[in-house]
Amino acid sequence: MxxxxxxxxxxxxxxxxxxxxxxxxxxxxxxxxxxxxxxxxxxxxxxxxxxxxxxxxxxxxxxxxxxxxxxxxxxxxxxxxxxxxxxxxxxxxxxxxxxxxxxxxxxxxxxxxxxxLPLHALLGTLRDRVELMPVIGYGMTPDVAAREGEALAAKGFRTIKLMIDGRDLSFDTAVVHALADALPSNVRFGLDAHWSWCRAAEALPWCRLAEETNALFLEDPVAPTGWRVAAELRSRTSVPLCLGEDALDVASLRDMIEGCDILRLDAAASGGIGYALEGLALARGQGRSVIPHVFATLHQHLGFANDTVERIEAILPELGADPIDAFLMHPMQIEDGMLVAPINPGAGVTLDxxxxxxxxxxxxxxxx
Incomplete structure (x- = not known):
């Protein structure tokens, strides 16, 4: 068998x-x-x-x-x-x-x-399209943010994630406002702070920036172990918070739920596909949505098989920041800002x- x-x-x-x-x-x-x-x-x-x-x-x-x-x-x-x-x-x-x-x-x-079968079919396909969220933030300046944001919006992307510095509020304010001003009204953006702060008070000025620019979310304001700080911060801001990409297991993910509105799952860091399926069930039970962390050709299968996944994140190949993508036998298929469900058997990770x-x-x- x-x-x-x-x-x-x-x-x-x-x-x-x-x-x-x-x-x-x-x-x-x-x-x-x-x-x-x-x-x-x-x-x-x-x-x-x-x-x-x-x-x-x-x-x-x-x-x-x-x-x-x-x-x-x-x-x-x-x-x-x-x-x-x-x-x-x-x-x-x-x-x-x-x-x-x-x-x-x-x-x-x-x-x-x-x-x-493709993995999404093995899991039970629900849809054949899911939104793709490209990441920007490498070599950022206000001009670069505006230019890259405009280009992605013109390609049909509906959400963009911007990696911010998290240390220089004046610089981040200029970059975030440049991106917000460059995007059409139907395109949103989220912010990734990469664990920049240790206390809620430190993060609040950036939360206010996210609020005033109508950011879709603020990701990783604190480290995963700081979920209690995130819970406090969540009570003091209206911007949705994201946590979870470096969770050790489902138990730690359950703790993080108290401090976030959106869970970040990474099958490659926290326990594999089995862990991710448990995380999706947890998110659904707690009324949270999910955005998986990078590795789009793998995590897209979760999105095609589970509507708790609201979008899939990707570092696009043209950025050149994730060079292993060039060695994938079955790269992402993108149409009008959406990922198209693959038909190739496997989990989308076959390498040359x-x-x-x-x-x-x-x-x-x-x-x-």
Missing amino acids: ILDNAISRAEVRRLVIPLQAPVHLGSARITERTYVALRLTLTDGTTGYAYGYDRGLPLFEIVSEAARRYLGNTLRDKKKLALTALGPTPAPRATMVRGVSLCDIALWDAQSKVEG WHSLERFTTHQEVLTR
Whole structure:
């Protein structure tokens, strides 16, 4: 039977991919991106893929250890493996969750291929279009914000996310107002603060900026562990808050709900597709909507299968800030600002494994 297929081989790679041109985010100059990619092979030869950002973690070693715990187990064991591979005690779980995330995604990718279905169909397709929200914010100035916003609106995008500095209110005010003034009335924008503040009082001036410019949301005003601060902030502002992209598990996501109106789910960081499905159920039960965090070719499947997802975020390929996109075998399909449901079997994460070899700095091959 399909679910009796077992994992016979795991290949883990650390990839360092240079950007075609450097980009700037605040004071940081980014010239390359580091990822860890995983390819699992089943006994029938089917391969499943996954990848995630390195984020300065020893992610190569973490994924290798997680994959070792998956070897020899079957597709049927996905849910059990996502628990047991975290380790027998609580201590390693905060670290191991990112390794388990990639293993779980790769298994769902493999199962979808064995079934001959795109992941959204395996989950139960509800719609064939979902809104795409492009991200801007690299090398921002007021002129750049206005120019990029106008260009995206002209392409049919209805929502844009702007990454702000979060330290210089005068600068952010100029950039946000430039974007707001450049957009037509039917195009909205949200703001991403990247954990800029520790106390509600620090965040309030930016909340007022978001309110006066009619921003759709303010994302990550505080770190995930600061959900109580976010809850206080939420009571003092009318702008919707977003939290959740770095949740450790569903329990921590449940805490974050108190401080947000929109949940951010990241299958590649917090437990895989199984975690994301639990997060969607939690969001629905608590009356929250969901915007998944990047990796649009993967997370789009959640949007096509669940209407709790209000839109899908993406760093568009033309920005050049997420270079692994160039190695995806099935890139996003976009029409008039909307993602179109893919028909290819899998979870949308199949990589050109051979072409990525030249960017590999570490590799481990595990066999049963």
